[in-house]
Amino acid sequence: MQLVIISGLSGAGKTVALKQYEDLGYYCIDNLPLALVANMTERTLHTMEKRYELLAVGIDARESPGEIALFPKYLDSLRERDVDIRVVFLNADEQVLLHRYSDTRRKHPLSDDKTSLLEAIRKEVKLLEPISNAADSIIDTSRLNLHELREKVLEQSHGGGAGKLSVQLMSFGFKHGAPAEADFVFDVRCLPNPHWEPTLRSMTGRDEAVAKxxxxxxxxxKMTSDIRSFLESWMPEYQKQDRAYLTIAIGCTGGKHRSVYLVEKLAKHFGKRFDHIIIKHRESWENQGLRDAEEKK
Structure with a gap:
């Protein structure tokens, strides 16, 4: 039996994720009470009812706070029964969620006459912490369109990578926030900054002058060598797991020069060892109007 628990902030894309698992052949149930998840799993294990061998369950803020607080205990109990379980949590920036609710004019499940939308979002973040802290995968949907979100869900599902590990190398700027979906985050703000060189300021880490x-x-x-050595030691361990996707994020202040340069260098090095290397320059590509672009090597 393979059980996937999908949770996340309201408006972050949980319904889309559940639909994607349904398309993958999972039996999907939204808002199933946590207490019933264990009972349903137990019945399936005893009866071996094939209908539920692939099961995806949506859990969100509609569940009671008391049950959500017990989520880690429910998780431990299921894993003690040797259930193959994975928890996926969908997140998004505050401002993005506010904009999405403004566009759809939907009511947030925690908002009421005394609770504003912003307060409801912040309350939900706190409420769902027991689930987000226990998640195997956190997907930040702030910058994802519908197609990209479906691809993210597919890549993180069992067999989504067809037995091969896809490695995403991402540059970003800390002043815009670290990517929540990253498995590894390297901070390179201590390195000399080309931003202070007037002739280099308008360029990016992909330009030859900046690289030189x-x-x-x-x-x-030394930083390039140290990060490369660390990844060479530990990436094979992720390859051994049933893991379809690994995100390595490298951040500098603005995400335009140093982090971009290092991502390009590492992609060139690891491109010889992995079949699927994805390069994403979060800040510098968006600044150039290429928000949805990705290079695949």
Whole structure:
């Protein structure tokens, strides 16, 4: 039996994720009480009813706070029965959620006459912490369109990578926030910054002039070597698991020069070892009006 629990903030895309699992052949139930998840799983294990061998369950803020607080205990209980279980949590930025609710004019499940939409969103974040803290995968949908979200869900599902690990190398700027979906985050703000060179400021880490300037500094060479060595040691361990997707994020201040340069260098190195390397430059690509672009090597 394979059980997937899908949770997340209201408006972050949980319904889309459940639909994707339904398309993958899972029996999907939205808002099933947590207490019944264990009972349903127990029945399936005893009867081996094939209908529920692939089961995806949606859990969200409509569940009682007391039951949500007990989520880690429910999870431990299911895993003690050798249930193959995975928890996927969908997240999104506050402002993005506000904009989505404004567009759809839907009512937030926690908002009322005394609770504003913003207060409801913040209340929900706190309420769902027992689930988000226990999640095997967190998908930040703030910058994803419908197609990209479906692909993310597919990549994280069992067999979604067809037995191969897809590695996403992402550059970002800390001033815009670290990506919640990252498995590894490396901070390179300590390195010399091309931003302070007037001739390089308008360029990115993909430009030859910026690369040459960075490579003159021993700290950059050592940081590149250290990150590469760390990943060479630990990426094979992720390959051994039933893991379809691994996100490695490298951040500098603005996400335009140093992080972009390092992502390009690492992608070139690991492209020889992995069949599927995805490069995403979050900030610099958006600034150039290429928000939805990704390079695949």
């Amino acid at each position: 300037w960075l490579e003159q500094h021993p700290q950059v060479q």
